[in-house]
Amino acid sequence: MSRIVANPDEAVADIVDGATVLIGGFGTAGMPYALIEALLRQGATDLTVVNNNAGNGDTGLAALLAAGRVRRIVCSFPRQTDSYVFDELYRSGRIELEVVPQGNLAERLRAAGAGIGAFFTPTGAGTLLAEGKEQREFDGRLQVLERPIHGDVALIAARTADEAGNLVYRKTARNFGPVMATAARRTIVQVDAVVPVGALDPEAIVTPGIYVDRVVATHDEDPA
Amino acid sequence: MTIEHPDAAPLDRTALAAVVARSIPTGAYVNLGIGQPTLVADHLTPDQRVTLHTENGMLGMGRAAVGDEIDSDLINAGKIPVTELPGAAYFHHADSFAMMRGGHLDVCVLGAFQVSVGGDLANWHTGEPDAIPAVGGAMDLAIGAKQVFVMMNLLTRDGAPKLVPTCSYPLTGLGCVTRVFTEQAVFDLRGGEAVVLETWGTTVDALRELLDIPVRAKEVRA
Numbered sequence: 454m455s456r457i458v459a460n461p462d463e464a465v466a467d468i469v470d471g472a473t474v475l476i477g478g479f480g481t482a483g484m485p486y487a488l489i490e491a492l493l494r495q496g497a498t499d500l501t502v503v504n505n506n507a508g509n510g511d512t513g514l515a516a517l518l519a520a521g522r523v524r525r526i527v528c529s530f531p532r533q534t535d536s537y538v539f540d541e542l543y544r545s546g547r548i549e550l551e552v553v554p555q556g557n558l559a560e561r562l563r564a565a566g567a568g569i570g571a572f573f574t575p576t577g578a579g580t581l582l583a584e585g586k587e588q589r590e591f592d593g594r595l596q597v598l599e600r601p602i603h604g605d606v607a608l609i610a611a612r613t614a615d616e617a618g619n620l621v622y623r624k625t626a627r628n629f630g631p632v633m634a635t636a637a638r639r640t641i642v643q644v645d646a647v648v649p650v651g652a653l654d655p656e657a658i659v660t661p662g663i664y665v666d667r668v669v670a671t672h673d674e675d676p677a
Numbered sequence: 678m679t680i681e682h683p684d685a686a687p688l689d690r691t692a693l694a695a696v697v698a699r700s701i702p703t704g705a706y707v708n709l710g711i712g713q714p715t716l717v718a719d720h721l722t723p724d725q726r727v728t729l730h731t732e733n734g735m736l737g738m739g740r741a742a743v744g745d746e747i748d749s750d751l752i753n754a755g756k757i758p759v760t761e762l763p764g765a766a767y768f769h770h771a772d773s774f775a776m777m778r779g780g781h782l783d784v785c786v787l788g789a790f791q792v793s794v795g796g797d798l799a800n801w802h803t804g805e806p807d808a809i810p811a812v813g814g815a816m817d818l819a820i821g822a823k824q825v826f827v828m829m830n831l832l833t834r835d836g837a838p839k840l841v842p843t844c845s846y847p848l849t850g851l852g853c854v855t856r857v858f859t860e861q862a863v864f865d866l867r868g869g870e871a872v873v874l875e876t877w878g879t880t881v882d883a884l885r886e887l888l889d890i891p892v893r894a895k896e897v898r899a
Contacts (some may be wrong), residue, residue, distance in 0.1 A: 479733045479770075480756040482749060505770075532811035533756075543809055552810045555732065556774030556817035563771040575820045576778060579851040581802070582812065595851060624767055625733050626750040631769040659769070 456618045456668050457647055461491035464641045464669045468492060468606055473501040475562065475602075475633040476514060477609035479524070480506060480533075483626035484513045485610040485643045488669040492608070498522045505555065505603055505629060507531035507539035516543060527602065529555035554582060557599055559632055565601035566635025566664075573598055604637030611660070614644045614670075615653045618662030627659065634664040641667045679894040680875045687860040687878045694719040695710055696875075697786060697828055697858050705783035706730055708818060711714040711755040714786040728764075732814045734773045751860050754814065774814070777821035778866030785822035787815070789829045789854075794852040794890040796866045798827065799846035822874030831859035831887075838870075838888050840864065840871060865895075 457606070458464045465488055468474065474492070478484030493516055502523050508515030515538040517523055517536075526548060531539050543546040554576050564572055573596035579584050587598040609630040612623040620642060622630055634640045647670045688696065690713060698720035701707055708730045709715050718740070721727045729738040731753045738753060739760035747758040766774075776782065789800040801815045802808060819825060829839055840857060857864045857871075861879045864871040870891040873881045883894040 482733070482752050482756075530811045530813040533757070540809060544807075550810075552812055554812050554816040555770070555814040556778055556821075558771035559774050560778075574778065576817045576818075580816060580848045581810075582816065583698065620768075624748065624750040624761070625735055625752055627767055627769050628733050628777040629770045632771045 454663060455616070457616060457660070458667050458669050459469040459522055460670050461487045461643065461671065462494060464488060464667045465491045465495050465608070466642075468495060468497045470497050471499045472497060472605040473503065473603070475604035475607040475609075475629075475637050476502055476504040477607070477624065477628065477630040477633050478504060478513075479628040481509055481513070481668055483610050483628050483630055485608045485623070486513050487643045487669070488608040488610075488641060489513050489517055492523070493520055494518055499524045501525045501527065503527050503558075503604065503633075504564075505558065506533060507536055507550075509533060510535045511538065515539070518587050520547065521547070523548060525549035525551070527551045527553060527558070529553055529662055537634050552582065558602070559629065561599055561602040562629070562636040563630040565603045566632060569601060571598055571600050602636065604633065605639070607633040607637035607640040609633050609640065609642050611642050611644050613646050613648060613653065614642060614665070614668045615662070618642075618651050618665030619653055619658045620644070620660035620662075620665060621653060631660050634660045639666045640664055641669070643669050643671045645672065646670060678897045679696050679873045679881055681880050682877050683880050684877070685877045689860070690716060693828060693858055693860055696863065698725075700826070700856070700858075700863075701725060701727055703739070703782055706781065707737065708777070708782055708785040708822065710734065710785065710787040710815070711813075711819060712788050712846060714788060715755065716826075717786055730773075730776070731759070732773050732777065732817070734768050734770060735765060737762045738763055740764075754827065774821075777814075777817050780821065780823055782822040784824045784826060785818045786826045786828060787818060789827045790846045791839050791841050791867075792827050792829070792854050792857050793844050794840055794866060794871055795843050795869060796852040798825070798849045798854050799844040801849045802847045804847045815849050819853045824855045825853050827854050827857045829857070829859060831861045840890060842890050
């Protein structure tokens with residue numbers, strides 16, 4: 454069955470209420486705008502969203518938040534100069550927040566994709582963010598037990614896909630895309646272009662197609 | 678031994694950034710935190726051959742992008758458009774933080790609300806009830822690099838020392854800070870003491886009076 458779908462609406466059609474959605478991007482770099490806009494039109498609600506941030510301005514993730522579709526957000530850095538949509542929801546108690554150190558966020562996603570049940574890390578040990586978690590000393594250093602973050606679906610952006618779903622990214626827009634692609638039951642990718650099988654250099658592929666379920670080509674400009 | 682400049686003015690931010698830059702070893706891989714530490718990049722010399730890491734997935738970061746160089750896919754951890762240098766490399770977030778946590782970075786430079794004499798760092802959260810908590814990569818940076826440098830004012834606006842016996846702000850990392858750069862002095866934190874390397878507009882004795890921690894001069898090595 455082909456992974457290539459006709460448009461973003463078809464790509465996100467079966468995301469259900471209550472789903473955990475991993476959304477790629479660091480700020481606006483690598484943010485899958487077309488897929489998020491399609492999810493907004495699709496109407497799924499009561500979502501848990503995992504992203505590094507909590508939306509910028511009024512577009513992308515911020516628009517999903519503003520529409521009241523997100524019950525809970527897991528991120529490292531919600532507070533930004535243009536995170537006013539999130540700030541208002543948080544201060545009025547209309548969204549749950551789990552703050553995770555950025556490297557633990559990435560590693561918890563990696564662990565989910567790699568079949569790791571839990572891991573000890575020094576990051577966050579002895580801080581507020583370790584409260585309620587098991588802590589142990591290894592090699593003279595306090596470490597905290599962290600669990601994987603599994604997604605029902607991942608929405609990510611890449612530069613180019615081939616028809617087998619192999620992906621290459623562009624510069625720092627790569628960020629969370631490759632780990633999120635491994636951590637979800639279904640990975641949906643928006644790309645600038647789809648090329649035939651064999652057109653990508655196998656040595657340069659960052660995400661092998663085994664992790665990719667659906668690909669949609671968009672030519673949307675980054676609105677930010 | 679300690680170099681004292683009692684008659685000099687305390688350093689301004691630019692001069693402090695230059696002092697930090699001079700302390701970075703030749704050939705080091707370095708992460709500069711968001712805010713004041715980014716000023717350090719302006720003072721690194723080509724002879725130092727420093728490679729800058731940005732935790733959103735790049736080694737070999739160049740200066741801020743201007744005009745036609747601005748590319749929304751090429752940003753730093755502060756989400757500012759930057760440039761790439763020859764030899765740059767891109768990688769995903771799990772790799773980027775693995776190289777940090779794994780101790781492969783030589784130095785990171787961070788800002789701070791408070792640092793304890795034991796090297797505890799508080800720089801992510803004021804702990805105020807209405808503050809939205811946001812940690813970003815601060816906790817990963819604090820425990821990851823071989824040396825953690827802090828750049829901060831020695832005193833708060835109210836005149837309270839920020840180099841303290843025990844941090845009152847929520848911690849970012851335990852026992853991680855190795856050197857503290859302030860407008861009045863540079864301190865190495867070792868064995869529960871602040872060893873003064875250099876001063877501007879003050880002396881070791883005056884710092885010992887000012888701070889509520891063990892302060893000593895750097896000794897001449899035999």
